[in-house]
Amino acid sequence: MSVIAQQEVSVAPALPPAATLDDVLRHASPAEVISAALKIVGREHLALVSSFGTESAALLKVMADVDPAIPVVFLDTGWLFQETLDYRDALTRQLGLTDVRSIKPLEETLSREDPDKELWFSDPDACCRIRKVEPLARALKPFAAWINGRKRFQGGVRSDISVVEQDGSRLKFNPFANVSREEIEAIYTSANLPPHPLVASGFLSVGCMPCTSRSEAGEDERAGRWRGRSKTECGIHTTPTS
Ligand code: SF4
Numbered sequence: 001m002s003v004i005a006q007q008e009v010s011v012a013p014a015l016p017p018a019a020t021l022d023d024v025l026r027h028a029s030p031a032e033v034i035s036a037a038l039k040i041v042g043r044e045h046l047a048l049v050s051s052f053g054t055e056s057a058a059l060l061k062v063m064a065d066v067d068p069a070i071p072v073v074f075l076d077t078g079w080l081f082q083e084t085l086d087y088r089d090a091l092t093r094q095l096g097l098t099d100v101r102s103i104k105p106l107e108e109t110l111s112r113e114d115p116d117k118e119l120w121f122s123d124p125d126a127c128c129r130i131r132k133v134e135p136l137a138r139a140l141k142p143f144a145a146w147i148n149g150r151k152r153f154q155g156g157v158r159s160d161i162s163v164v165e166q167d168g169s170r171l172k173f174n175p176f177a178n179v180s181r182e183e184i185e186a187i188y189t190s191a192n193l194p195p196h197p198l199v200a201s202g203f204l205s206v207g208c209m210p211c212t213s214r215s216e217a218g219e220d221e222r223a224g225r226w227r228g229r230s231k232t233e234c235g236i237h238t239t240p241t242s
Helices: 003-010 018-025 030-041 056-066 082-095 107-113 124-139 181-191
Strands: 046-049 072-075 100-103 145-147 164-167 170-173
Touching: 018 030, 018 164, 018 170, 030 046, 030 056, 030 145, 030 170, 046 056, 056 082, 056 181, 072 124, 082 100, 100 124, 107 124
Parallel strands: 046 072, 046 145, 072 100, 145 170
Antiparallel strands: 164 170
């Protein structure tokens, strides 16, 4: 292997500022955003983070059409529905994803901080930290940039996200920042993507079992997450990963 080739594999590239990339990509299609991320960052240093939730298949489909070998990071918190784990496996097969990495919390951390598995009730922020935020930071260590599926139409703190953000020392690409719910649905229809198995049971947004409930008619799609609490985000998008 040449010296240049070795560097391409092992050394993260110098990346442009997020604001510069956002200026260029703010009106780009999701596929164009992912293609640009791939070109700028390189596959060895780029990951897509997916919950394999109710809208995840659309982003995974767009990514698979660009490059199905981009690493996909999936946070297996230990509290997920079996339906989500099955959906991960089904989509991985259907879309031909070749590098899905299921990341679990460290056993020693769980034994120390959540031995009775009741932290979700007593301190959900701490629970999310040890089951999502810390595992994601660990999983992203080899990567210089990551892709995720947040949309502005989801509202709350997501209502004004840009297409490219700075996340600590990493770049964070939001290819769906500008898309509408109808465009997401169109991707499902045209690609014949299966819905998450729990959608038929009334779940519009699916996370961990203790913190997910069905949405009522007219409710925001994330209303069923952490119902009855002020919490609306798990922390992976509000805590820098590095
Ligand atoms: S969503 Fe609930 S169960 Fe899952 S990590 Fe956060 S607090 Fe814990």
